[in-house]
Amino acid sequence: MSREDFYSMRMGEFFEAMDAFRKEAEGGRIHMGNLVRGLCIRVFNLFVAKKDRVTDARKFWPMPWDEPDEDVAVDVAKRLSGMSDQERQEKINEFLTKIRHVGNPKP
Secondary structure, eight states, X not given: OOHHHHXXXXXXXXXXXXXXXXXXXXXXXXXXXXXHHHHHHHXXXXXXXXXXXXXXXXXXXXXXXXXXXXXXXXXXXXXHHTSOHHHHHHHHHHHHHHHHTTTSOOO
16 A cells, blocks of 8 residues: 555444454464364374364363354353352352462472
8 A cells, every 4th residue: 555545535434344354463463373273183183092182172272263052051050050159159268269379389
């Protein structure tokens, strides 16, 4: 794009061009991420028994662009609905304790 083209653009055209550029760059990142994930699965599967091999890339290494798995959401909802308020609070506290001590020795 030349300077003349840029300066003669209307605001809407500029935002459309920026959106197209963003989508193109995001597509490249998604493609590279999927290639890296596939390579990691292949290398991982070399070192595990045949029965333990990973076949679903989304379960091995979830990425932000993956479609959410309905089964996982339903399982979590069922697990949470069967807990009392006190059990939920204990699980939350346990989770927060684990997060606080990541990389730090326990007191």
